[in-house]
Amino acid sequence: MKITLVMxxxxxxxxxxxxxxxxxxxxxxxxxxxxxxTTDNTLKxxxxxxxxxxxxxxxxxxxxxxxxxxxxxxxxxxxxxxxILDGHEYVHPDSLMFFKELxxxxxxxxxxxxxxxxxxxxxxxxxxxxxxxxxxxxYDLPIHNVIIQTEKRVLLAQxxxxxxxxxxxxxxxxxxxxxxxxxxxxxxxxxxxxxxxYYLANTYFEMDDFKNAKKWLLKxxxxxxxxxxxxEARIQLAIIYLKDGSLEPAEKALLGCFxxxxxxxxxxxxxxxxxYKRKQYNQAVSYYRSASSFKLPDFFLILxxxxxxxxxxxxxxxxxxxxxxxxxxxxxxxxxxxxxxxREEFFAMDExxxxxxxxxxxxxxxxxxxxxxxxxxxxxxxxKEFDKTYNIMFETKFSxxxxxRADVIFCDWLDHNAIAVSHSENKAKKxxxxxxxxxxxxxxLNRVDFNNIDELIFVAPHIQDYxxxxxxGWDLKNKQQVVTNGVDLDKFVxxxxxxxxxxxxxxxxxxxxxxxxxxxxxxxxxxxxxxGLDFHVCGTFQEQDIAxxxxxxxxxxxxxxxxxxxxNTFFADKNYILNTSPREGCPVSVLQGMACGLEPxxxxxxxADLITENIWKSAQDLxxxxxxxxxxxxxxxxxxxxxxxxxxxxxITTLIDNLIExx
Numbered sequence: 197m198k199i200t201l202v203m204x205x206x207x208x209x210x211x212x213x214x215x216x217x218x219x220x221x222x223x224x225x226x227x228x229x230x231x232x233x234t235t236d237n238t239l240k241x242x243x244x245x246x247x248x249x250x251x252x253x254x255x256x257x258x259x260x261x262x263x264x265x266x267x268x269x270x271x272x273x274x275x276x277x278x279x280i281l282d283g284h285e286y287v288h289p290d291s292l293m294f295f296k297e298l299x300x301x302x303x304x305x306x307x308x309x310x311x312x313x314x315x316x317x318x319x320x321x322x323x324x325x326x327x328x329x330x331x332x333x334x335y336d337l338p339i340h341n342v343i344i345q346t347e348k349r350v351l352l353a354q355x356x357x358x359x360x361x362x363x364x365x366x367x368x369x370x371x372x373x374x375x376x377x378x379x380x381x382x383x384x385x386x387x388x389x390x391x392x393x394y395y396l397a398n399t400y401f402e403m404d405d406f407k408n409a410k411k412w413l414l415k416x417x418x419x420x421x422x423x424x425x426x427x428e429a430r431i432q433l434a435i436i437y438l439k440d441g442s443l444e445p446a447e448k449a450l451l452g453c454f455x456x457x458x459x460x461x462x463x464x465x466x467x468x469x470x471x472y473k474r475k476q477y478n479q480a481v482s483y484y485r486s487a488s489s490f491k492l493p494d495f496f497l498i499l500x501x502x503x504x505x506x507x508x509x510x511x512x513x514x515x516x517x518x519x520x521x522x523x524x525x526x527x528x529x530x531x532x533x534x535x536x537x538x539r540e541e542f543f544a545m546d547e548x549x550x551x552x553x554x555x556x557x558x559x560x561x562x563x564x565x566x567x568x569x570x571x572x573x574x575x576x577x578x579x580k581e582f583d584k585t586y587n588i589m590f591e592t593k594f595s596x597x598x599x600x601r602a603d604v605i606f607c608d609w610l611d612h613n614a615i616a617v618s619h620s621e622n623k624a625k626k627x628x629x630x631x632x633x634x635x636x637x638x639x640x641l642n643r644v645d646f647n648n649i650d651e652l653i654f655v656a657p658h659i660q661d662y663x664x665x666x667x668x669g670w671d672l673k674n675k676q677q678v679v680t681n682g683v684d685l686d687k688f689v690x691x692x693x694x695x696x697x698x699x700x701x702x703x704x705x706x707x708x709x710x711x712x713x714x715x716x717x718x719x720x721x722x723x724x725x726x727x728g729l730d731f732h733v734c735g736t737f738q739e740q741d742i743a744x745x746x747x748x749x750x751x752x753x754x755x756x757x758x759x760x761x762x763x764n765t766f767f768a769d770k771n772y773i774l775n776t777s778p779r780e781g782c783p784v785s786v787l788q789g790m791a792c793g794l795e796p797x798x799x800x801x802x803x804a805d806l807i808t809e810n811i812w813k814s815a816q817d818l819x820x821x822x823x824x825x826x827x828x829x830x831x832x833x834x835x836x837x838x839x840x841x842x843x844x845x846x847x848i849t850t851l852i853d854n855l856i857e858x859x
Contacts, residue, residue, distance in 0.1 A: 197276065197277055197298060197299045197300075197301070197303075198224040198274075198275035198276060198277065198299070199222065199223045199224055199275060199277045199278070199279050199295070199299070199328075200223065200224065200225050200226070200227055200273035200274055200275045200277070200278055200279070200331070201216075201219060201223040201225070201226045201227070201279050201281065202226075202227045202229075202266070202269050202270055202273060202278050202279065202280055202281075203215070203226070203227070203228050203229065203269075203280075203281055203282070203283060204229040204230075204231070204256070204262075204265050204266060204269060204282075205228065205229065205230050205231065205234070205238050205242070205283045206230070206231035206233060206234050206238070206258070206283075207231075207234055207235060207236045207238060208236075208238050208241075208282075208283030208284060209236040209237045209238045209240075209241045211283055211284040211285075211286075211360060212238060212241055212242055212245070212283040212284075213241050213242075213244070213245045214286045214360075215281055215282075215283055215284070215285055215286050216242065216245040216246060217245055217286075218286035218287040218288075218289070219279065219281065219286075219287050219292075219295075220245075220246075220247075220249060221292065222292055222295035222296060222299070223249075223279060224250070224274075224275055225249065225250035225251060225252075225273075225274055225275065226246060226249055226250070226251040226252075227251070227252055227254070227269050227270075227272050227273050228242055228251060228252070228253050228254065229254050229255070229256055229265055229268075229269045230242075230253060230254070230255055230256075231255075231256060231257075231258050232255050232256065232257050233257075233258065238283070239253070250274075252272060254268075254269060254272065256268070262335065263334075263335035263336055263342070266280070266335045267334050267335055270331060270333075270334070273331050275331065276330055276331055277328065277329070277330060277331065278328070278329055278330070278331050278333070279327065279328050280327045280328075281327070281357070282359075284359070284360055285313070285357050285358060285359055285360065286357070286358050286360065287355065287356070287357055287358075288355075288356040288357070288358055290356070291354070291355040291356050291357075294353060294354050294355050295355070298353075303351075306350070306351050307329060307330045307333065307350075308326045308328070308329040308330075308333065308343070308350045308351075309326070309327070309328040309329065309350070309351050309352070309353040309355075310324050310325065310326055310327070310350060310351070310352050310353065311324065311325060311326075311327040311328060311352075311353050311355045311356075311357055312324050312352075312355070312356050312357065313325060313327075313356075313357045313358075313359050314356055314357070314358055314359060324352070326343050326350070327357065328353060328355075329343070336391070342391060342395065352740070378396065378399060378400075381395055381396040381399065382396060385412060385415075388419075390416060390419045390420055390421070393412050393415050393416040393419070394412075394416050394420065394425055394429065396412050397409050397412035397413045397416055397429065397432070398432075400412065401413075401432050401436075406436045406439060409432065409436060410433060410436050410437075413429050413432055413433045413436075414433070416429055417429050417430060417433070417452070423456045423457055423458055423747070424456075424458055426456055427453055427456040427458050427460060427463075430449045430450065430452050430453050430456070430463070431449075431450075431453070431462050431463065431466070433446075433449040434446040434447075434449040434450045434463075434466055435466075437449065438466070438469075438470075443470050443473060443474065446466070446470060447467065447470050450463045450466050450467050450470075451463075451467075454758050457737075457743055457746065457747045457756065458743065459490065459736070459737040459738070459739075459740055459743050460490070461486070461487040461490040461503060461504065461508075462503055464483045464484070464486050464487035464490075464508075465483070465484070465487050465503050465507065465508065465511070467483045468480045468481075468482075468483035468484040468487065468508075468511060469511070471483060472511070472514070472515065475518075477515040477518045477519050478515075478519070480511070480515050481512050481515045481516075481524065482761045482762070484508040484509075484511045484512045484515070485508070485512065485761060486758070486759045486761060487503065487508040488508035488509060488512075488531070489709075489736055489759055490504055490736060491504065491738060492504040492505065502536075505535035505536065506532045506533075506534075506535035506536035506539065506542075509528045509529075509531045509532035509535070510528070510532050510539075510541055510542070512524060512527075512528040513525055513528035513529055513532065513542075513545050516528055517545070517548065520552075522549070522552055522553070523580055523583070525545065525549050525552075526549060526583070527576070527579070527580070528545075529542050529545055529546050529549060530590055531572070534591075534592050561585060561586050561587050562585055562586055562853065562856060563586055563587070563603035563604065563852075563856045564586065564587045564589065564601055564602050564603050564604075565582060565586040565587065565588055565589070565602065565603065565604050565605075565606055565852065566589045566590075566591075566598055566599055566601070566602035566604070566605045566606070566624065567579060567582070567588060567589070567590045567591075567606045567607075567608065568590075568591055568592070568593070568594045568605065568606070568607045568608070568613045568617065569590075569592060569607070569608035569609060569613070570592055570593070570609055570611055570612065570613055571608075571609060572590075572592065572608075574608065574631070574681070574784075575606075575608040575629075577684065577841065578845060578848065581845045581849075582845075582849070582852075585849060586852070589601065589602065593613065594607070594613045594616040594617055594620070596620055596622070599617075599620055599622045599624055600622055602622070602624040603624060603625065603855075603856050603859055604624055604625045604626075604627065604852050604855050604856060604859075605617055605620075605622075605624045605625070605626045605627065606627045606629070606852070607626070607627065607628045607629070608629045609628075609629070609630075609631060609634060610628050610630045610631075610634035610635070610640050610641075610644065611634060611640055612640075614628050614634075614640065614644050615640065615643045615644050617649075618644045618645040618646065618648045618649055619645055619648070620648075623859065624859070625650045625651075625855035625856070625858065625859050626648065626649050626650050626651075627649075627650065627651045627652075627653060627851070627852070627855070628644070628649055628651075628652055628653070629652075629653040629654075629655070629679075630652060630653065630654050630655070630659060630660075630663060631655050631659070631781045632655070632656075632659055632779060632780060632781035633779070635659055635662050635663045635666060636662075636779075638666070641663075641666050641667060646667065646670045646672055646675075647670075649675065650675065650855060651675055651676075651677070651851060651855065652672065652675050652676045652677075653676075653677060653678075653679050653848070653851070654676065654677070654678045654679075654781075655678075655679070655680055655681055655781040655782045656678065656680060656780075656781045656782045656803050656806055657678050657803070657806065658802050658803030658806070659781050659803070660676060660678055662802075677847075677851070679844055679847045679848055680782045680806070680838070680839055680844065681781075681782040681783075681784050681787065681839065681844070682787075682839050682840055682841035682842075682843065682844035682845075683784070683787045683788055683790075683791045683835050683839055683840070683841055684841040684842075685791055685835065685836060685840060685841070685842075687764070688763065688764060688767075688788055688791035688792050689764060689791075689792065690792055690793040690828050690829070690832055691764070691767070691768035691769075691792065691793075694768070694793055694828055701730075701771075702729055702730070702771065702772070702822060702823075703729075703730050703732060703769060703770045703771055703772070704729055704730065704731050704732065704770065704771075704772040704773075704774050704797070704822075705732050705733075705734075705766065705767055705770040705772065705773050705774065705789060705794060706719060706731065706732070706733045706734070706735075706773070706774045706775075706776070707733075707734050707735060707760065707763060707766070707773070707785040707788070707789065708735050708785040709735055709736055709737075709738050710733065710735045710736065710737045710738070710742060710743075710746070711737070711738040711739060711742060712739065712742065713777070713778070713779075714776065714777050715775075715776030715777045715778055715799060716742050716745075716746075716776070717742075717745070718776040718778075718799070719731075719733065719754075719774070719776045720745070720746065720749055720750065720751075720754070721815070722774075722776065722815050722818065723750075723751050723753060723754040724749075724751045725815035726753075726815050726818060726819065727751065727753055728753075729753060729822070730753055730755070731753060731754040731755070731774070732755050732757065732766075732770060733754060733755065733756050733757065734756075734757035734758065734759065734760040734763075734766055735757075735759055735760075736758075736759045763788055763789075763792070764792060767788075767789055767792035767793075767794055768792070770789075770794055771793075771794060771795060771826045771828075772794055772795050772796075772797055772822065772826070773785070773786055773788075773789025773790065773794040773795070773796050773797065774797045775796065775797065775798045775799055775804075775807075776799050777799060777801060778799070778801060779801050779802075780801050780803070780804070781803075782806065782807075782839075783798075783807070786798060786807055787807070787835055787839050790807075790831040790832065790834060790835050790839075791832055791835045792832070793826070793828030793829065793831050793832050794826070794828075794831060795810065795826045795827075795831055796808040796810055796831070797810050797812060797818060797821060797822070798810060798811055798812070799811070799812060799813075800812065800813045808834075
């Protein structure tokens with residue numbers, strides 16, 4: 197693969213040298229277009245920066261049409277691939293390896309790579325645009341970076357372009373857009389061209405002309421065929437309504453975002469804000485907590501990076517202050533500080549929290565427990581219970597200084613933290629809780645000093661068994677016990693009248709992160725095979741390729757729902773809970789479904805018989821297992837007897853108490 201860098205320039209002498217030098221080692225030649233209206237030394241700077249690199253210079257008179265100039269420059273390129281950069285941009289040095297590897301890679305039928313463009317000051321993505329594509333691709337419309345659509349595959353490149361435009365140029369560009377974009381787009385938009393509607397609405401929004409922005413957004417959304425753009429349009433529309441205090445139409449626009457199959461959380465943040473304005477603080481917490489489950493995506497739209505890091509927790513802390521919910525306030529401050537330890541807002545809230553705790557005159561606690569968890573999701577329910585008995589210190593990364601104050605160190609996951617804990621020198625007793633994936637990773641198993649660990653907790657017997665086959669050189673028999681995951685039975689109930697409400701229907705639920713490691717592809721295949729069943733899948737996509745796969749291949753009998761905090765309601769009209777994972781320890785989502793009475797259908801991973809006898813290997817197996825008759829009470833009883841969260845807390849606290857006494 198060979199790449200031609202294509203640039204159109206006007207008065208870029210202050211920044212263009214950095215632009216060229218950032219990619220000089222990965223492009224094969226350069227095509228430069230220079231506006232005849234240029235008045236500075238852009239040409240000399242470019243010539244000096246290019247050195248002996250193959251290049252050609254072309255001059256143009258700009259007539260309010262970017263696509264015309266760009267297309268004419270692309271036609272002069274010598275190679276199959278085109279890289280587009282503006283004279284005030286540069287490629288981040290960490291991205292060069294992508295280009296070097298790509299030049300020796302077969303990309304199949306891919307013709308376009310989208311690239312993230314970021315502001316230099318914060319590094320957060322501002323927009324994503326097609327910047328690397330095959331030379332037959334052409335631009336459309338007079339404004340920046342709108343290409344003619346292609347049926348071929350489009351991928352997101354692991355590349356970051358830094359947008360480093362001087363302030364005076366930014367202001368001039370805004371004035372230019374005011375006239376050029378509106379003049380160039382309005383006619384096509386009025387003729388019904390949806391892409392023109394979208395960019396026209398964006399232009400008005402950028403100019404703070406919200407009346408016209410709203411007009412074109414309302415026209416565009418029903419006609420759009422591009423999910424990410426439609427999602428952004430709904431967000432913009434909601435923001436416009438919120439500026440006017442119009443909560444109901446803003447909420448309606450945001451609820452429409454659930455129809456767009458994108459792995460983004462901005463709508464959840466804004467829905468939480470609406471609930472907060474209405475003083476519906478519990479509802480707001482539900483939205484914010486759902487938003488907090490999203491990983492930082494490859495690119496995002498209106499809101500900034502904080503929406504995927506500390507912001508949901510800060511907003512939950514605000515709700516906790518309104519509700520005087522000390523437990524939620526502690527959780528929110530702790531988790532928010534993991535992302536933003538220096539933000540003054542969390543320090544202020546922490547002071548108020550300490551005042552509340554001091555006023556409560558709480559009894560003295562048993563000891564200091566230092567909990568370390570790189571992924572806190574499974575330890576969080578325990579922390580709330582531990583906090584009633586012990587002084588809890590929590591971090592996602594092990595700190596020797598914190599460990600010095602601990603009576604017991606509880607490390608959730610046998611991972612890098614466990615390695616650090618096992619080699620630390622302090623007087624604390626040490627516990628590691630082992631889930632599933634860790635025992636299949638020799639890196640961890642070979643580096644933990646188990647002689648320096650006092651107890652190992654396994655979430656399932658088969659995980660313990662496999663661990664012992666891998667660590668047979670260690671004498672660990674007296675340091676082990678199994679404490680399976682549990683379900684808070686106060687939060688999960690069989691829906692009233694459930695048996696009478698089912699009417700003989702067969703409805704299959706699936707809940708959790710929709711990802712490869714949870715068998716997302718197998719889920720699609722099973723739903724496709726069993727067209728006579730209705731599959732109801734709630735959760736969050738963790739990989740964009742899986743989200744795209746579902747968008748293309750989802751059968752009509754599979755309905756997607758957003759992440760559900762209220763699983764009682766979701767499970768109320770279902771009678772089966774499906775598991776498709778290739779590997780599990782003790783799957784909480786299945787246990788939650790069983791606590792609501794659902795019959796488990798568990799894929800044939802090692803140890804699946806811990807949960808049920810309904811183990812399947814194929815869609816044919818499922819057909820033979822599934823009937824309309826389900827014993828809801830029996831399924832809940834299984835959880836009550838073997839997976840009751842209260843009992844699991846007691847088992848672990850007994851272990852901690854014994855270690856404190858030993859110490």
